[in-house]
Amino acid sequence: MSQQANLLLELFVEELPPKALFKLGEAFAGALSQSLQAQGLCDLNVSAVTPYATPRRLAVHISQVAAQAADKAVNQKLMPATVGLDANGQPTPALLKKLSALGADASAVSALTREHDGKAEVLFLATTVKGASLLEGLQKALDEAIAKLPIPKVMSYQLADGWSNVNFVRPVHGLVALHGAEIVPVQAFGLTANRLTQGHRFEAAQATIIIEHADSYAAQLRTQGAVIASYTERRAEISRQLRAVAKTAGANLQPIDDEALLDEVTALVERPNVLLGQFEAAFLAVPQECLILTMKANQKYFPLLDGQGKLTNQFLIVSNISPADPSAVIGGNERVVRPRLADAKFFFDQDRKKTLQARVTGLDKVVYHNKLGSQGERIQRVAAIAKAIGEQLGSADLAQQAAQAATLAKADLLTDMVGEFPELQGIMGRYYALNDGLSTEIADAIEDHYKPRFAGDELPRNLVGVCVALADKLETLVGLFGIGQIPTGDKDPFALRRHALGVIRMLMERELPLALNTLLQQAMPAFGNLIQNNVNELEKFMADRLAGVLREQGYSAQEVDAVLALQPQVLQDIPKRLQAVRAFATMDESTALAAANKRIGNILKKSEDIGSVVDTSYLKEPAEQQLHGALHNVQPLVTSFYNNGEYTAALRELAVLKGPVDTFFDQVMVNADDPALKANRLALLQQLYQAMNRVADLAKLAA
Numbered sequence: 001m002s003q004q005a006n007l008l009l010e011l012f013v014e015e016l017p018p019k020a021l022f023k024l025g026e027a028f029a030g031a032l033s034q035s036l037q038a039q040g041l042c043d044l045n046v047s048a049v050t051p052y053a054t055p056r057r058l059a060v061h062i063s064q065v066a067a068q069a070a071d072k073a074v075n076q077k078l079m080p081a082t083v084g085l086d087a088n089g090q091p092t093p094a095l096l097k098k099l100s101a102l103g104a105d106a107s108a109v110s111a112l113t114r115e116h117d118g119k120a121e122v123l124f125l126a127t128t129v130k131g132a133s134l135l136e137g138l139q140k141a142l143d144e145a146i147a148k149l150p151i152p153k154v155m156s157y158q159l160a161d162g163w164s165n166v167n168f169v170r171p172v173h174g175l176v177a178l179h180g181a182e183i184v185p186v187q188a189f190g191l192t193a194n195r196l197t198q199g200h201r202f203e204a205a206q207a208t209i210i211i212e213h214a215d216s217y218a219a220q221l222r223t224q225g226a227v228i229a230s231y232t233e234r235r236a237e238i239s240r241q242l243r244a245v246a247k248t249a250g251a252n253l254q255p256i257d258d259e260a261l262l263d264e265v266t267a268l269v270e271r272p273n274v275l276l277g278q279f280e281a282a283f284l285a286v287p288q289e290c291l292i293l294t295m296k297a298n299q300k301y302f303p304l305l306d307g308q309g310k311l312t313n314q315f316l317i318v319s320n321i322s323p324a325d326p327s328a329v330i331g332g333n334e335r336v337v338r339p340r341l342a343d344a345k346f347f348f349d350q351d352r353k354k355t356l357q358a359r360v361t362g363l364d365k366v367v368y369h370n371k372l373g374s375q376g377e378r379i380q381r382v383a384a385i386a387k388a389i390g391e392q393l394g395s396a397d398l399a400q401q402a403a404q405a406a407t408l409a410k411a412d413l414l415t416d417m418v419g420e421f422p423e424l425q426g427i428m429g430r431y432y433a434l435n436d437g438l439s440t441e442i443a444d445a446i447e448d449h450y451k452p453r454f455a456g457d458e459l460p461r462n463l464v465g466v467c468v469a470l471a472d473k474l475e476t477l478v479g480l481f482g483i484g485q486i487p488t489g490d491k492d493p494f495a496l497r498r499h500a501l502g503v504i505r506m507l508m509e510r511e512l513p514l515a516l517n518t519l520l521q522q523a524m525p526a527f528g529n530l531i532q533n534n535v536n537e538l539e540k541f542m543a544d545r546l547a548g549v550l551r552e553q554g555y556s557a558q559e560v561d562a563v564l565a566l567q568p569q570v571l572q573d574i575p576k577r578l579q580a581v582r583a584f585a586t587m588d589e590s591t592a593l594a595a596a597n598k599r600i601g602n603i604l605k606k607s608e609d610i611g612s613v614v615d616t617s618y619l620k621e622p623a624e625q626q627l628h629g630a631l632h633n634v635q636p637l638v639t640s641f642y643n644n645g646e647y648t649a650a651l652r653e654l655a656v657l658k659g660p661v662d663t664f665f666d667q668v669m670v671n672a673d674d675p676a677l678k679a680n681r682l683a684l685l686q687q688l689y690q691a692m693n694r695v696a697d698l699a700k701l702a703a
Contacts, residue, residue, distance in 0.1 A: 003067050005180030007036075007134075008214035009142065010052070010059035011188070012174030012197050018055070018267035020152045024169065025053025025231055029060035031148045035141035036062065039132045040069035052218070052229040054270045057197070059176075059229065061214060067179065069131030076102065081114055081121040095123070102127065134179055139186045142177075146188060159190035166190070174198065178214040199225020200270050202321055227270040235266040241274035242302055242316055249276050249314050252307035261296050268300065269320040277301070277334045281313045283341045289427050290344040290417060297421070298340050299333070347416040348431075355436045356411040356429065356446075363410055371483045372530060375410050378475065381526035382406045386471035388522050392514060393463060402467035405445035408433065409468055412446075426450045441465075452502050459506055466506055470519070473499040478523040481538045482531025500545040507571040515569035516542060546571070550578065558701055559585075565697035573645065580647035581696045589658040590701065593692070596661045598699035600689050603670060604682070611683040612690075618680035623667040627660040628684055635691050647695045654692055661688070 009032065016024060029051035036042045042065045052059035078084060084095035091099075091109045099108055102125065113124045132140075151169040158165055166189055177184040177193035186193045195211045198204065203226040211217050221227040228234040239262065242255045265272075283291060288311035295301040295315055302316040317333045319326070364376035372378065383406040390399030412418050412429035430447035434440070441464045448460035449468040460466045476499050480486075487496050507514060520535045520542075543564060550560045555578050563577045584590050604610060619625045634653050641650035670685065672678045692698055 004064045005067070005182075006214045007042075007062045007065040007138070007184075008059065008176065008178045008211070008217050009138070009186075009193075010057055010174070010176040010197060010217070011172055012057050012176070013168075013172050014170040015055050016053075016058070016170055016267070017152060018264050020150070020169075021053050021055070021267035022231055022263060023150055025051045025058055027148065027150050028053075028058045028145050031145035032060055032141045033062050035144045036065060036137060039137040039140065040072065041066050041132065041134060041137045051231070053231040053267075054227055054229060054234070055268060056201075056270070057229070059217070061217060065134065065179065067134050069133075069137065071131050072129045074127050074129050075113075076125045076127050078112070078123040078125055081123050084112075084123045099125070135184055135186065138177060138184050142186050142188055161190060164190060176211055176217075178211060178217075181213045197221075197225075199227050200320075203271065228272075231266060234269070234272060235262060238262065238266055238269075238272045238274065238318055241272060242318075245274045245276050245316055246304055249304055250306070250312070253304045253312060253314070254307075255302040255316050256292065256296070256305055258296060258302070261300065261302065265300050265318045269318055271320065271322065273319045273322040273326075275317045275319055275326050275330050275333075276314060277317050277330050277337070278314045279334065279337055279341055283345060284311065284313055286341070286345045286348045287428070287431050289424060290348060290421065291341060293421050293423060294340045294344050295337060297423075299337055301333070301337065343420070344417070347420060351415040351417055351428070351432060352435050356408045356432050356438075357436070359411040359414045360407060362414045366413065369479075369483075372479050372527075375413065379407055379410050381479075381523075382409070382468070382471045382475045384526045385475055385523050386467045389467045389470055389514070389519070390464075393467065393512065398463060398467070401439075401442055401464045402445070402471070405442045405449070405464055406468045406471055408438075408442070409446050409449045409472070445469075452505055454498070455501070459509060466510055466512070470503060470506055471523075473503050474519055474523045475526070477503070477538060477542075478520060478535070479527060479531060481534040481541070482524075482527060484532075484534075486534075486537065486541070496541075497545060500542050501549065504542070504546050504549055504571060508574065511572040513570060513572065516571060517569045543567070546574075550574070555582075562696040562698065562700035565700055566693065573647075576645060576647050577695050580651050581701070583648045584651040584654075584698070585701060587652070587655055589655040592658050592662060593654060594698045594701040596665065597689070597692050597697075598702040599665070600685050600692075601699050603685060604689060607682050609679075610686050611679060612686055614683045614687060615680050618677055619684075620677065621668050623660070623663045624681060624684060627657075627664045627688070630657055630660040631684075631688055631691060635687075638691055638694070642694050651695055657688070657692075 011028075029049055033042065033044060033047070033049045037044050042062060046064055048063045050061040052061070078098055079094065084092055086092055091106060095109070096106060099105060104125065108125060111126065113126065114121050115124055116122070146168070149169065154167045155170065156165050156167050157171045168189065172189040172191065174197055175186070175188055175191040175193045176195055176197050177186050178195060183195055184193060197209050197211060198207065199209055199221060205224045205226070209220055209224050211220060218229045221229045228237060246253045246255050291311060292303045295303050300318065302318070304312045304314045304316065306312055315337070317330065319329055321329065323329060360379070361376070363379060364374050366375040368375045368378045383403045386402040386406040387399045390402035409426070409429065412425055412432060415428055415432065417428050418425050426447045426449065430443045433443035433446050441462050444461050445465035445468045448465035449472050451457055451460050451465070451469055460469045476494065477496060480494050480496060485494060503516075506512065507516065517539060520538055524533060524535065547560050547564055551557060559578055559581050562581050563574060568574055568577065614628060616628070619628055634656055637653045638650045641647070641653065668681065670678065670681045672681065
């Protein structure tokens with residue numbers, strides 16, 4: 001490479017979409033640096049790439065960028081030798097024409113090399129390609145980076161010439177490109193790069209900042225422009241200030257932990273200044289989830305919680321200005337939040353004037369799916385399924401509570417609060433249920449029936465909630481599969497994968513003695529003639545999700561395949577089966593037994609009409625007598641351990657069979673000429689196979 005220096009490139013734009021800012025900054029820096037590396041202008045194993053992103057700029061600093069890429073030796077493929085050279089080895093007109101196009105003449109023929117490409121001998125010309133200049137390379141990299149940006153929504157605007165329109169995330173008003181202290185005059189959006197940018201809209205020391213050097217960019221923006229250019233530095237500074245100001249408000253107070261809100265606020269300010277505000281304590285009579293949500297969603301405030309996680313009447317404001325007297329800023333924010341909280345209080349007060357039960361009939365007018373009817377019809381199905389699950393899990397009382405909770409679970413969709421804040425569905429249902437005098441079990445179940453809502457989310461807190469949550473998800477899965485709405489590829493508009501994972505988690509983690517296939521079949525009658533029976537395909541879908549969950553938990557594909565090959569339906573048993581398989585694999589006898597099991601399975605597959613009764617009078621060979629005796633001794637123990645759920649012990653007992661099994665296959669011909677002898681030996685193998693594969697299909701463990 002030629003002379004190296006550090007490179008800076010900045011796009012100065014109008015306010016960028018905050019939720020996309022971080023990705024835009026990372027993508028811009030990544031695409032630009034990768035393109036420069038591809039052109040030989042930098043080496044990302046050596047060069048440091050620093051992205052910058054503020055509400056009004058995307059920029060990147062890359063160290064050790066060359067002014068000129070090194071020349072590159074290239075072996076240019078020309079044409080087959082039979083085409084390029086005649087019978088006397090002289091160049092054909094086609095070859096001369098090709099060489100001329102590459103800037104060479106007939107004198108280059110003697111320098112050509114021949115290589116076989118697998119089909120024929122091909123002529124190659126060794127040439128040197130001149131390395132790209134930084135201007136050429138950066139222009140190409142900039143064009144590529146702009147084209148590759150993950151823009152959530154493109155806007156069209158007119159350039160300064162008054163004629164041209166361009167599409168970009170926001171209008172671009174400035175372009176800076178510096179190689180060390182030198183301007184690289186690349187062009188984009190009708191602009192030619194210079195060294196001029198702007199700082200903070202209100203607090204910059206000077207309107208226009210002249211960037212002196214690529215390395216002075218961040219420091220000049222901070223001192224002259226009142227801007228923290230680095231997204232990560234700005235985020236860390238906001239986090240630090242939030243904790244510091246919270247401490248001044250109260251020893252045990254903490255700002256709400258919300259990474260998404262912190263990301264969004266970081267993308268809204270250029271130099272953060274955290275201030276403390278408060279609202280009237282009377283508003284705390286409203287459920288804190290409502291107040292927290294309106295402060296976060298509408299105002300981007302950080303509510304302050306006490307040591308028990310309860311909301312206080314104080315909140316933190318991340319301001320973009322730092323006046324000497326912040327009282328006007330604080331007062332303005334307090335005035336703005338008050339009507340929002342008043343709205344929440346009004347919704348809460350109005351909603352409580354009507355019971356959840358009184359709202360249920362209104363769900364008949366809410367469309368759920370054009371093929372599956374209204375939400376009213378849906379809750380009847382969910383209630384029927386929940387009642388059936390309750391009966392299996394406990395008693396008539398549990399079944400009745402589950403049916404009641406399911407009937408009321410969607411009623412809060414018709415409240416003003418949930419209409420304003422859909423994120424509060426279920427949460428508000430719980431508050432309104434308690435207000436109506438319903439039991440805590442039913443109220444909790446109404447909130448919890450949406451759980452788990454995402455990976456790692458908590459499960460319903462009581463058994464009533466489990467019944468309703470299972471019923472809700474099973475109704476969705478069976479119904480949508482029944483009308484052919486099956487996820488394909490990455491398309492899953494009804495989140496059926498998430499629903500399936502929720503069912504799996506509840507069955508396994510709550511150790512419910514329920515068979516999955518039975519649950520799916522029992523959900524069918526609730527739909528009447530609305531759907532087709534697609535349970536078999538749904539079972540395969542669930543099995544795929546289950547296998548994925550188990551692999552994520554650290555079990556190997558072999559272990560998972562061995563257990564799921566038996567299609568166990570009571571999922572609470574699966575972890576114990578997997579642990580047993582893992583323990584079995586550590587035994588010295590496991591390899592031989594797995595291989596023998598595979599062999600037995602192959603033999604049995606090729607045979608028909610295999611009996612299950614062994615006639616001891618046909619056990620002629622000592623080896624088969626020995627195997628029968630060993631199996632006869634071990635079978636009761638294996639069965640006892642298996643029935644008690646002691647799967648590891650059940651598999652451990654199989655170790656004694658290794659010797660007899662090996663001897664049997666060494667000394668006994670299964671496919672004997674005598675049909676009765678053969679049938680008896682197959683029956684013996686059938687008994688052995690059944691005894692060995694009760695916990696898992698051990699053949700799956702064979703190499």
